[in-house]
Amino acid sequence: xxxxxxxxxxxxxxxxxxxxxxxxxxxxxxxxxxxxxxxxxxxxxxxxxxxxxxxxxxxxxxxxxxxxxxxxxxxxxxxxxxxxxxxxxxxxxxxxxxxxxxxxxxxxxxxxxxxxxxxxxxxxxxxxxxxxxxxxxxxxxxxxxxxxxxxxxxxxxxxxxxxxxxxxxxxxxxxxxxxxxxxxxxxxxxxxxxxxxxxxxxxxxxxxxxxxxxxxxxxxxxxxxxxxxxxxxxxxxxxxxxxxxxxxxxxxxxxxxxxxxxxxxxxxxxxxxxxxxxxx
Numbered sequence: 001x002x003x004x005x006x007x008x009x010x011x012x013x014x015x016x017x018x019x020x021x022x023x024x025x026x027x028x029x030x031x032x033x034x035x036x037x038x039x040x041x042x043x044x045x046x047x048x049x050x051x052x053x054x055x056x057x058x059x060x061x062x063x064x065x066x067x068x069x070x071x072x073x074x075x076x077x078x079x080x081x082x083x084x085x086x087x088x089x090x091x092x093x094x095x096x097x098x099x100x101x102x103x104x105x106x107x108x109x110x111x112x113x114x115x116x117x118x119x120x121x122x123x124x125x126x127x128x129x130x131x132x133x134x135x136x137x138x139x140x141x142x143x144x145x146x147x148x149x150x151x152x153x154x155x156x157x158x159x160x161x162x163x164x165x166x167x168x169x170x171x172x173x174x175x176x177x178x179x180x181x182x183x184x185x186x187x188x189x190x191x192x193x194x195x196x197x198x199x200x201x202x203x204x205x206x207x208x209x210x211x212x213x214x215x216x217x218x219x220x221x222x223x224x225x226x227x228x229x230x231x232x233x234x235x236x237x238x239x240x241x242x243x244x245x246x247x248x249x250x251x252x253x254x255x256x257x258x259x260x261x262x263x264x265x266x267x268x269x270x271x272x273x274x275x276x277x278x279x280x
Contacts (some may be wrong), residue, residue: 009224013233019214021240025248029202039185044207046178065165072158073177079152087145090137095149102157132260160227170219
């Protein structure tokens, strides 16, 4: 039973990453302002998670730990959109995915838990792989945008540690965080003009699947997987995202990008096979 749970958590994180990675290809179909998209899709995401909570009889919690997670959810989502407007997309993605480093820092500060040597080595290798993957598109981004992306990464790290708190509940945090995003950002929709069927369907998909379903898997995965391993699995998302875009929109990827993808996937597989087998 214990081994099944060790396998269950990482598998849920893989499913979450797969859902997240559909965003790039579908976003190309929506000509709205990024803040509008983020607001509206979070409304649909909150509806999906709310429905899941009702059908599973999950009790919503409101406490300091849940509010911490709500703040992290809202801040990460909003700051990442802002970073993409202020700096290059590649810079924003890479700097947000300094997330594993911030998890290690937060776990040490908040829970007195030190990262293992294997975790630190894997984090370094994965980050090198991500750098290689986005090498061709790295730009001279604005320093303000780069700092905003780093902040997004710090708040993203917070999402992985919610369940580490004694009274933490990631599903409650995700639901309230998405609802807050929707309330604050969706009014921007009054500035949009394209409401064609393909745009509406795409936005609903982004909310229901790319965000809503993804965070249901994410909540389940982080419940059964420690923060650092969970985040390392999630780093396949920024790799899969442009790969799916390349396949759907017939874009060509460079050999360096493909090598970076291979580095990330091999490092994550090696680490997680060891984690599932030995539990550390």
